[in-house]
Amino acid sequence: MDKMMDIYDLLKKYGTYIYTLDRFGDLALMEDEIRELYKANVLDIKDYQMALLLLRQEATRLQVEQNK
Secondary structure, three states, X not given: OXXXXXXXXXXXXXXXXXXOOOXXXXXXXXXXXHHHHHHOOOOOHXXXXXXXXXXXXXXXXXXXXXXX
């Protein structure tokens, strides 16, 4: 898992589709879903950590773009 599309694909695999008009809201919902999948022992620790890292990096990137 090394890009946002991998997270979208992972969530789709488990029937979760997140597309709203609010990009930050999407990222928050995706993080919640990833946490729930981990709690349900569906994801291993490596995928869980990488997904959270990617989501937070994307949120930071969006925040920087917004502040330009």
